[in-house]
Amino acid sequence: MVPTGIGVAHLPNQRHKIVAKRGANFTLMVCGESGCGKTTFVNTLFTTTIKDPRKVEHRHKTTSTSSRSSSNDRTVEIEITQAELEESMFKVKLTVIDTPGFGDYVNNYDSWSPIVDFVDDQHESYMRQEQQPSRNGIIDRRVHACLYFIRPTGHSLKPLDIEVMKRLGSRVNLIPVIAKADTLTPKDLAAFKQKIMDVIKAQDIRVYSCPIDSDDEGTTQCNRDIMAAMPFSVIGSTQIVRTPDGRDVPGRAYSWGVAEVENEQHCDFKKLRNLIIRSHMLDLISTTEETHYESYRQQQMAVRKFGEPKQAKGENRKHRDKEDLLRKNFTEQVKQEETRFRKWEQQLMAERDRLNKDLEEQHAAIKALEGELDSVYRGAMRR
Numbered sequence: 438m439v440p441t442g443i444g445v446a447h448l449p450n451q452r453h454k455i456v457a458k459r460g461a462n463f464t465l466m467v468c469g470e471s472g473c474g475k476t477t478f479v480n481t482l483f484t485t486t487i488k489d490p491r492k493v494e495h496r497h498k499t500t501s502t503s504s505r506s507s508s509n510d511r512t513v514e515i516e517i518t519q520a521e522l523e524e525s526m527f528k529v530k531l532t533v534i535d536t537p538g539f540g541d542y543v544n545n546y547d548s549w550s551p552i553v554d555f556v557d558d559q560h561e562s563y564m565r566q567e568q569q570p571s572r573n574g575i576i577d578r579r580v581h582a583c584l585y586f587i588r589p590t591g592h593s594l595k596p597l598d599i600e601v602m603k604r605l606g607s608r609v610n611l612i613p614v615i616a617k618a619d620t621l622t623p624k625d626l627a628a629f630k631q632k633i634m635d636v637i638k639a640q641d642i643r644v645y646s647c648p649i650d651s652d653d654e655g656t657t658q659c660n661r662d663i664m665a666a667m668p669f670s671v672i673g674s675t676q677i678v679r680t681p682d683g684r685d686v687p688g689r690a691y692s693w694g695v696a697e698v699e700n701e702q703h704c705d706f707k708k709l710r711n712l713i714i715r716s717h718m719l720d721l722i723s724t725t726e727e728t729h730y731e732s733y734r735q736q737q738m739a740v741r742k743f744g745e746p747k748q749a750k751g752e753n754r755k756h757r758d759k760e761d762l763l764r765k766n767f768t769e770q771v772k773q774e775e776t777r778f779r780k781w782e783q784q785l786m787a788e789r790d791r792l793n794k795d796l797e798e799q800h801a802a803i804k805a806l807e808g809e810l811d812s813v814y815r816g817a818m819r820r
């Protein structure tokens with residue numbers, strides 16, 4: 438049976454008390470191509486999870502630009518929504534990070550880098566705060582789970598998906614999600630899920646995996662069921678629609694019927710929501726702390742002295758841009774020199790032709806003079 442209540446309610450007693458006092462932070466990130474339903478999903482999650490809308494605290498935007506050349510320069514907005522979930526005494530600050538505008542171009546090379554940088558930056562920021570003498574009031578925005586939205590094409594993962602998922606999977610708990618499940622038939626959806634899992638395995642993409650070796654047989658079975666549903670199919674909608682049997686539910690109405698958000702026969706939204714904010718919130722938090730953050734910290738410690746600032750991604754970009762500019766300037770200069778050389782070569786050839794012509798004229802003049810001289814000699818001899 439899927440446990441109910443917010444994740445912290447399942448903490449062991451001691452930690453339970455500490456967390457209840459402090460309140461827990463949980464950060465969820467959604468990413469994937471634009472238009473595949475991320476924002477709708479976030480809104481669906483909030484409307485189906487937070488019954489009291491007053492709890493939504495704030496919404497703001499931060500921007501970061503990609504390092505692409507000027508023709509492709511664009512802004513990827515990272516939108517942060519926060520809400521406080523409360524259950525009996527326990528508070529969870531839920532932060533959802535939406536990443537619109539991803540993969541919109543024909544050439545999407547590097548279009549995902551602001552997203553990957555964002556994940557790294559949160560680890561970096563936490564690590565730096567941890568190194569300060571006073572560690573009160575640490576702002577922790579490390580991403581505990583990243584939902585990667587896959588377009589419901591029915592084919593397979595695209596090279597762009599594979600590339601981004603590989604990078605994200607090594608940094609965060611990556612959870613693949615099939616968007617707009619109502620656009621595929623159950624048979625096509627099952628086949629699509631299998632294809633995706635095959636690619637994930639073949640490409641060695643690291644995805645979140647629930648612990649399935651619990652002492653409790655019920656929990657083990659529940660975790661197996663969750664894993665079997667991966668990649669989770671979701672339907673997003675904040676609309677309440679009436680089903681043919683008279684129920685009012687969040688869903689999408691069609692002439693053939695209603696695609697229900699919370700119906701497990703229609704999609705895995707409920708399973709996914711349970712996994713994130715109920716049954717596995719604690720596991721997602723601890724794997725982030727113990728695996729992903731720890732591996733980031735160790736990597737950085739191996740190449741940096743204590744307290745030394747990291748070379749910002751921006752710095753790398755600056756270097757790359759500088760290198761590109763130098764290469765461009767060099768090519769320009771070579772081109773200019775080539776043009777100059779060709780002109781000079783043409784001038785030389787024209788000069789050579791002119792001299793050859795002169796020489797020929799001189800030869801002709803000499804020949805004419807020699808002829809004249811010859812006839813003068815011959816005239817003198819005859820006399």
Ligand code: GDP
Pocket residue numbers: 470471472473474475476477478537538616617618619620671672673674689
């Ligand atoms: P984002 O760019 O990934 O944030 O995508 P949006 O959430 O803005 O959604 C893009 C479009 O897809 C909108 O017209 C949504 O109404 C629609 N959409 C979102 N979720 C679903 C879904 O589950 N099923 C269907 N059929 N359409 C959806």
